[in-house]
Amino acid sequence: MTAATLSLHPDRLLPADRHVRDIARTLYAEVKDLPIISPHGHTDPSWWARNExxxxxxxxxxxxxxxxxxxxxxxxxxxxxxxxxxxxxxxxxxxxxxxxxxxxxxxxxxxxxxxxxxxxxxxxxxxxxxxxxxxxxxxxxxxxxxxxxxxxxRPRALFERFNIEAIATTESPLDSLSSHKTIRESGWGGKVITAYRPDPVVDPEFEGFVANLRKLSDLTGEDCFSWSGYLTAHRKRRTFFKEMGATSTDHGHPTAKTADLSPQDAEALFDRVKTGKASSDDAENFRAQMLTEMAGMSLEDGLVMQIHPGSFRNHNQSLFDRFGRDKGADVPVRSEYVEALRPLLGKYGNERDLTAILFTLDESVYSRELAPLAGHYPALKLGPAWWFHDSPEGMRRFRRQMTETAGFYNTVGFNDDTRAFLSIPARHDLARRIDCGFLAELVAEHRLQDWEAAEVARDLAYNLAKSAYKL
Amino acid sequence: MTAATLSLHPDRLLPADRHVRDIARTLYAEVKDLPIISPHGHTDPSWWARNExxxxxxxxxxxxxxxxxxxxxxxxxxxxxxxxxxxxxxxxxxxxxxxxxxxxxxxxxxxxxxxxxxxxxxxxxxxxxxxxxxxxxxxxxxxxxxxxxxxxxRPRALFERFNIEAIATTESPLDSLSSHKTIRESGWGGKVITAYRPDPVVDPEFEGFVANLRKLSDLTGEDCFSWSGYLTAHRKRRTFFKEMGATSTDHGHPTAKTADLSPQDAEALFDRVKTGKASSDDAENFRAQMLTEMAGMSLEDGLVMQIHPGSFRNHNQSLFDRFGRDKGADVPVRSEYVEALRPLLGKYGNERDLTAILFTLDESVYSRELAPLAGHYPALKLGPAWWFHDSPEGMRRFRRQMTETAGFYNTVGFNDDTRAFLSIPARHDLARRIDCGFLAELVAEHRLQDWEAAEVARDLAYNLAKSAYKL
Amino acid sequence: MTAATLSLHPDRLLPADRHVRDIARTLYAEVKDLPIISPHGHTDPSWWARNExxxxxxxxxxxxxxxxxxxxxxxxxxxxxxxxxxxxxxxxxxxxxxxxxxxxxxxxxxxxxxxxxxxxxxxxxxxxxxxxxxxxxxxxxxxxxxxxxxxxxRPRALFERFNIEAIATTESPLDSLSSHKTIRESGWGGKVITAYRPDPVVDPEFEGFVANLRKLSDLTGEDCFSWSGYLTAHRKRRTFFKEMGATSTDHGHPTAKTADLSPQDAEALFDRVKTGKASSDDAENFRAQMLTEMAGMSLEDGLVMQIHPGSFRNHNQSLFDRFGRDKGADVPVRSEYVEALRPLLGKYGNERDLTAILFTLDESVYSRELAPLAGHYPALKLGPAWWFHDSPEGMRRFRRQMTETAGFYNTVGFNDDTRAFLSIPARHDLARRIDCGFLAELVAEHRLQDWEAAEVARDLAYNLAKSAYKL
Missing domain, CATH: 1.10.2020.10 (uronate isomerase, domain 2, chain A)
Incomplete structure (x- = not known):
């Protein structure tokens, strides 16, 4: 038995209706060849450093x-x-x-x-x-x-073939960024930058948290077992990450909870969690406080903040024991943002010079919480449909449920959030097709003029990510 | 550079599919010129009183x-x-x-x-x-x-030009309704009525609650610091509002919670909240009890009850401090109706002479809670897609998620809920177009016959609001 | 006035778009005459036993x-x-x-x-x-x-006319299954089997729970007031049900909560609930523990497990007092699966020989919880859109929100879950049409090839139910 054929239809993922598809095709023609901005993901910088x-x-x-x-x-x-x-x-x-x-x-x-x-x-x-x-x-x-x-x-050749203008990887503050250094010193022109993901030294429940504080002390020369030394160490590493191209931080917390404690209370909380024996309440509150601290530092150094909450990691204990992390056993949980973000927003939400990009795995908050929040607070923007929802139907729900309250301009375009390098162009192409299809529907229903849709299509495919992430 | 053109396409907001659009166009032709019934909103009656x-x-x-x-x-x-x-x-x-x-x-x-x-x-x-x-x-x-x-x-001329058959404003029990009096005595034929919104004297957390009780005492000659005097004052003001045309009450609570306390417990609760020092639990319970009291009074006087829960008001504290209420910083929160409404429904839910119209800002309850409740209890009806969801996609989700369980006849047509007078015809027109589009889909899929869809279209555009609100 | 006509359009429930409809029609032609597999429902076996x-x-x-x-x-x-x-x-x-x-x-x-x-x-x-x-x-x-x-x-003639290959009813462990016996002994070829629904002897809040334990003791000769006797009684009745054709069990709990207590703790809990005076916490924990016990027994005897949580039964107390159960006053409540199922999944989730089929009345968990869980755990499968969501729009939401994460092959086709015998072919036909419409959309958007869609259509209409339920 011979295998079936495989061919990519030029109209794939565009709406089925012939009239809408014609409009979508025109819009897609405007954006399909735009360079890829990949402002958030998990590729391995050593690929481009070593180019093996x-x-x-x-x-x-x-x-x-x-x-x-x-x-x-x-x-x-x-x-x-x-x-x-x-x-x-x-x-x-x-x-x-x-x-x-x-x-x-x-x-x-x-x-x-x-x-x-x-x-x-x-x-x-x-x-x-x-x-x-x-x-x-x-x-x-x-x-x-x-x-x-x-x-x-090889990695660099594919990078160029894929027309990637910029790609961000994600590293821990404990990372030496040696691959990024190698890339910068190599003379190769590809723009590969890092992003500051401090979970290992911010989350008291992260494996090896106390040891990680010790490493952070060693790396920075600060006493990371004092509250002020710990904060200074963050500032130093953020500065170093910025030097290595970072324009953003990333925070993968179980919930979106934030806190705004007095300096005394924050220090007392830190003194409890640094022992490695924090209660789960203390751990949650510390993560919450650190989101607000990070927002404050972002206001100082200009790094864009990304908040990725709501995943129950390693749900399958016996699989985790045998195979470790990231084995497909992370499951979204119900999330809440309105109460959770209020402390951070009360302190920094009205700042026009802060950008905090929110993601969610709980689609029920799109129209109820996220669009109304981002449609009000100057500091908030909405990240694209994430992870399980990074898909044709997921993106359609995102646009249908977000746009009427938040508009297009409180969103930040697409990011692929992937470690699957070869699929990056496919993911961006998929997003562009779905967005063009959505815009085509608005045009077909006379909710938007065609030239406006073309402008928005280019913004969603390229400009918004570039400006939101300062790339 | 010259500005782009603006023109309203006759088929705007109708489904893109040519066949469905043809059906929708026919349905829309049936309803587009029907008079506007605006049974709930926030326009200012002084516009029509003074006609400036x-x-x-x-x-x-x-x-x-x-x-x-x-x-x-x-x-x-x-x-x-x-x-x-x-x-x-x-x-x-x-x-x-x-x-x-x-x-x-x-x-x-x-x-x-x-x-x-x-x-x-x-x-x-x-x-x-x-x-x-x-x-x-x-x-x-x-x-x-x-x-x-x-x-x-001028306001009266626009009212007539807009073909408004009746419009309701919303006033507090403390309002003198002088504008409504002026309108009635003016000889002008426009039907502008009030609605009874008692939040300022029902919600212990409302600014000036105790002072408001004092004003209510003065207005009614009742001792509003005794439970029985307080209830009698409500009855008197409801009667007065009814005389000024009111056919409904409106309740904007943080949650949908209701209670059915014994008279003794209700009185004891009132005695605690009337001091202005109620705990937040007492405040919530008092609002809950008052929804049930109001339902009882509605059964007496025939006023239709509207329940609008689920908005976190004034989320942005510093903006509130500078600019006050209603500055775009109200954000929906997750809502629950099944447990919350049970006390009220246990007492009055089977009454065929009571109409309680439910609204929500949490679309996840459409198919899960509201449609099943309204598809069972005689006293319940479903208000249209509200506020952030008063939009093309929002209305489509409402119909798609409500209709299969609640049908069309447990909904009450459209209301605009707006203070933006000039946009009222646009809002009703939008709702009519979206409803006709939804009906056209049912016809196109042979789920409804064309003459039935035309009947439903007229009901949704005009008859249901008129009968549900007794206008 | 003469009545309007009634005719069933051959294209009813297929997508309106002409191009998509053409594809859907072709797919539907493949499945419309396939026999009906009805693996879960509430028809009365005495109909076919007596054939009156x-x-x-x-x-x-x-x-x-x-x-x-x-x-x-x-x-x-x-x-x-x-x-x-x-x-x-x-x-x-x-x-x-x-x-x-x-x-x-x-x-x-x-x-x-x-x-x-x-x-x-x-x-x-x-x-x-x-x-x-x-x-x-x-x-x-x-x-x-x-x-x-x-x-x-007559019932048997209709059964044959409807082309039913197999139908499952649902009985309590206390049922004698005499109708099933009669059917088997009658020589009639219709396949009518039972399913094991132990709620009356598993749920301490079920009416007559203690009396039911007594009856279960009598039926089985076990002492159902001892934990081990109680478990053995379940095993015996499951074996008997299996002999009467059962291939599945069914569990209608208020929540999806599961537990994995030590044998000592489970026994102590049982000793408290068997008195009929369990606290509601104990009752909930006992149901939770019993789901895990039932999963363990399923692994032994091969019965497929169905979990139907999330209905608030008999919400309308006065109606219940007058008319009893199942009078249309059951209302869905918000449900949670990720934490709730973890104990059971921690123990049995990785078993390839267990099949637990999950249902929900809370659509917000489709993409957030159920698809990710079923897209990972070998023991989990997803039941079709249930009860209030067993409808054209409900099924479309199910496919759109489940498929991208769980695929088609972690779902189990359609079941009608009805006691309305005459409507069973209509329900299966509706599901087939909607599934073909969904598949046609994927084909029209070039997300699936036509021959693949035809294969999936047959799987959804027939094969998946047959294999998941071992029929």
């Missing part, structure tokens, strides 16, 4: 992508069969065998964005023209691996 | 409209630049300059209902045929102001 | 259907007028008079799924070609009753 060839299809595309193996795992496929090692060192499938398992089960991704992103990677990056199925598994594996050995498939 | 010319474009259209300046403020524009005064008496922009700022930033409203309402006002009321932009700011300001000086732009 | 003629239109179609009389009641129609008896034995309308009341008010169901199901029953089962209205009431009543007397309208 990628390994093979499985290790590049399957093993690091928890979107893929969580779905395969949900259907009863052991992670080891996909080439993912566990703590005990149990044997895992070899790359070809793992790839075959993936190919046989690729139909599970029907209707998901992973399918759309991957088909783009297969067709556009690797020139494949048949669908990934059991019968095409080896052809895929060999074809991809052959190309990965070529110079024009 | 409106001032100028800025003071009529911008300064009182918190939908507009909250969006402009969110993008960093100081309220003073929009002509909005603060408590300290800081200088504010003059009307022309404020209008120019508005015009330059009018693009921020792309995709919002404000844009749709305003374009209608500009084109239909003032005959403008270019878009509001920086380059048309002065033309707009002068054109509008010139017309506002004319007799046919 | 149904009574009359009112008693067959109106009196047992709480979807219908809740809507009529919400508009002020007394239940007695619909032929529904109360506890006091007040006189009720005779069947013809009740039918007339229903007919006059049939317009209330415009836009609801009941209307779609009933029109199908009227047209397809009874050959009616005019709409149910006041003027056609008697014609309907007589036509339906005449046919109900015929042999080809």
């Amino acid at each position: 060839n990628f390994d093979n299809a499985t290790n590049l595309l399957l093993v690091p992508d928890h979107y893929l193996f969580r779905m395969l795992y949900s259907q009863g496929i052991p992670l080891g069969d996909l080439g993912i090692p566990d703590a005990s060192g149990s044997p895992v499938a070899d790359p070809r065998s793992a790839w075959r398992t993936f190919a046989e089960n690729y139909y599970l991704f029907r209707g998901t964005p992973s399918r759309i992103w991957l088909d783009w990677v297969f067709a556009e990056v690797f020139g494949l023209d048949i669908l990934l199925q059991r019968q095409s598994a080896d052809h895929y594996f060999d074809t991809i691996n052959d190309q990965l050995k070529r110079d024009d498939f | 010319n409106f001032d100028n474009a800025t003071n009529l259209l911008l300064v009182p409209d918190h939908y507009l300046f909250r969006m402009l403020y969110s993008q960093g524009i100081p309220l003073g630049d929009l002509g909005i005064p603060d408590a300290s008496g800081s200088p504010v922009a003059d009307p022309r300059s404020a209008w120019r700022t508005f015009a330059e930033n009018y693009y921020l409203f792309r995709g919002t209902p404000s844009r749709i309402w305003l374009d209608w006002v500009f084109a239909e009321v003032f005959g403008l045929d270019i878009l509001l932009q920086r380059q048309s700011a002065d033309h707009y300001f002068d054109t509008i102001n010139d017309q506002l000086k004319r007799d046919d732009f | 003629n149904f009574d009359n239109a009112t008693n067959l179609l109106l009196v047992p259907d709480h979807y219908l009389f809740r809507m009529l009641y919400s508009q002020g129609i007394p239940l007695g007028d619909l032929g529904i008896p109360d506890a006091s034995g007040s006189p009720v309308a005779d069947p013809r008079s009740a039918w007339r009341t229903f007919a006059e008010n049939y317009y209330l169901f415009r836009g609801t799924p009941s209307r779609i199901w009933l029109d199908w029953v009227f047209a397809e089962v009874f050959g009616l070609d005019i709409l149910l209205q006041r003027q056609s009431a008697d014609h309907y009543f007589d036509t339906i009753n005449d046919q109900l007397k015929r042999d080809d309208f």
Whole structure:
């Protein structure tokens, strides 16, 4: 049995209605070739520092992508069969065998964005023209691996081919940023910058928190077991990150809670949590206070603040014990922003020189909380549909539920938030198509004029991310 | 650079699909000229009492409209630049300059209902045929102001031109209703009635609550510091409001909580809150008990009850301190109705002679709580999509999430809930177009016959509001 | 005045867009004649055991259907007028008079799924070609009753005419399953099986819980007032149900809470609840623990587990006092799954041989909680849009919000969950049409190839239910 064909239709992801599609096609033509601004994500800067060839299809595309193996795992496929090692060192499938398992089960991704992103990677990056199925598994594996050995498939070449104008990675304050240093000193022109993600030294429940404070002391020469030394250490690392190109910070807290304690109370709280024996209330309050402290520092140094709350990390304890973090077992929880953000907003929400970009995994807050908040406070902006909602239907819900209250100009365009480098153009392309489709609907219903929609399309695809993130 | 054109397309807001649009157009033709029933809103009765010319474009259209300046403020524009005064008496922009700022930033409203309402006002009321932009700011300001000086732009003339059959304003029990008296005694035929909004004397956390009780005593000759005198005072004022045309009451509580205390417990609670030193629990319980008391009085006097819960008022404390209430800083919070309404419904929910109309700012309760409740209890009806959700997409979500469980006949048509008088026809027109579009989808999918859809369209546009509100 | 016509359009419920509809029509042609798998519902097995003629239109179609009389009641129609008896034995309308009341008010169901199901029953089962209205009431009543007397309208004949391959009823562990026995021994080939619904002996707040434990002891010969005897009794009854064809259990709890207590703590908890004087906390914890116990037993005996949480039962106390359960006064409440299911999932979530099918009445958890959970845990699957959401728009929301994270293959096709036997084909047909419409949208937007959509359509209509429920 031969494999089915694979081809990317030029009108894919545009609205089905012929009239609306015509409008969308015109809008899309305006934005499809704009450079990619990727202001938030999790790619590995060492790729561009070392510029070594990628390994093979499985290790590049399957093993690091928890979107893929969580779905395969949900259907009863052991992670080891996909080439993912566990703590005990149990044997895992070899790359070809793992790839075959993936190919046989690729139909599970029907209707998901992973399918759309991957088909783009297969067709556009690797020139494949048949669908990934059991019968095409080896052809895929060999074809991809052959190309990965070529110079024009090295990280920097792909970066250029993808027309990336700027990309941000995310690092902990404890990171030396040596890869970023290497890139800057290499003479290569690609703009790869970092972002300041202080969770390991801000979240008392982070693994190794106390040890991390010790490392932060060593790195900065500050006594990070005193409140003032700890804050100064943050300032120093933020400055260093800024020197390495950072324009933003990122905060991945369980909730959006913020606090505005007196300096005395904040110091007393810090003295409790620095012992590593904080109660969970103290931990939550400390994270809350630190969001407000970080906002204050952002006002000083101009770094844009990103808040990513609402994920229950490592929900599956036994899987975590065997395989560790980021194995597809993070699950969103109900989130609340109106009470939670009030302390921070009471202190800094009216500042025109602060930008705090909010994300959520709880779509029920789009129209109820986030759009009204961002449609009022000068300091607030809305990040794009995030993670589980970074998808055609998810983006449509985002625009339909946000726009009428927050408008387009309190949003910040698209970011891909991914570690799957090869899929980045596919993700931006998907977002551009969906946004053009949404705008086309507004034009078709005479809610917006065509030239206005074209202006907004360019803003959503390029200008808003560039200006919100100061890139 | 010349300004872009402005024209209202006859098919605006109807579904894009050509076949569905044809059906929608036919339905819309049935309802577009029906008189406006505006059973709930916040217009100022003194306009029609005094019938004086409106001032100028800025003071009529911008300064009182918190939908507009909250969006402009969110993008960093100081309220003073929009002509909005603060408590300290800081200088504010003059009307022309404020209008120019508005015009330059009018693009921020792309995709919002404000844009749709305003374009209608500009084109239909003032005959403008270019878009509001920086380059048309002065033309707009002068054109509008010139017309506002004319007799046919006075409040009564506009009321008649707008084909308003009845409009309700909203007043506190402490209001003398002198404007309503003036209107009734003027001989002018316009039907302007009041509605009983007792929050200032029902909510122990309302500013001046104790003083308000004193005023209520003075007004009614009752001792409003005794539980029975307080209840009698309500009855007297309700009767007076009814004499001035009122057919409804309105209750703007933080939550939908109701209570059904014994008379002794209710009196004891009242004795605590009347001191002005109620705990927040007591305050919440008192509001809860008063909703049930008001339902009981509605059963006596026939006033229709409206419940508008779920807004966190004045979220931005420093803005509130400088500029006061209603400055665009009210934010919805998550709401709960199933437990909250049970005490009231246990007592009065089965009464066929009571009508309690529920509103919400939390769309997640549409299909989960409100439609099932209204689809069962005879006393309950569903108010239209409210405030932030009074918009094309908001209304579509309302119909899609409510209709399958509650049907059309447990809803009460549209109300505009606005103080922006000139936009009232635009708001009703928008609602009619969206409802006709929704009905057209049902017809196109053969879920409803065309003649039935036409009947429902007329009911939604006119009959249901008229009968639910007894107008 | 003659009644309007009634005819079922062949394209009903398919998307309005002509291009998408063409694709949907092709997909629908693939599935429309597939046999019905009805793996979960509430039909009465005695119908097929006795195979007696149904009574009359009112008693067959109106009196047992709480979807219908809740809507009529919400508009002020007394239940007695619909032929529904109360506890006091007040006189009720005779069947013809009740039918007339229903007919006059049939317009209330415009836009609801009941209307779609009933029109199908009227047209397809009874050959009616005019709409149910006041003027056609008697014609309907007589036509339906005449046919109900015929042999080809007996339960078994209809079962065969409806092309039902398998149907599951739901019984309590206290049920003798005598009807199922009769059916099996009758030689009739229809596959009617039971499902194990232990709420009456698992929920300490169920009416008669202690008496039910006594009955369970009698039935099984176990001492159901000892923890081990109680668990053994469950095992015995599950085995008996399995012998009578059961492939599943069903759990209708107020919340999704689960627990994983030590055997000692579980026993101590049981000792408290078996007295019939459990606190509501104990009751909730016992239900929670029992879900985990049931999961463990499912792993032993292979019965598929269904969890149906989130309904506030009998919200209207005075109606309950007069008319009893299931009178349309059950209302969904906000639900939470991520924390609630963690104990059960921590113990059994990674088991590939367990299937737990989750349902919800709270659509806000679709994309936030259920899809991410089912997209990870091997033991979890997603039941279809349930109860108030078993409707065209409800199903569309389900697919749009679930598919991108959970895919199609973590869902289990459709089940009708109904006691309205005659509407079962209409319900499955509606689901097939909506699913084909959704798939057609994916094809039209080039998110799925046409042959893949056809494969998925067959899976959703038939294969997934069959395999998930082991039928």
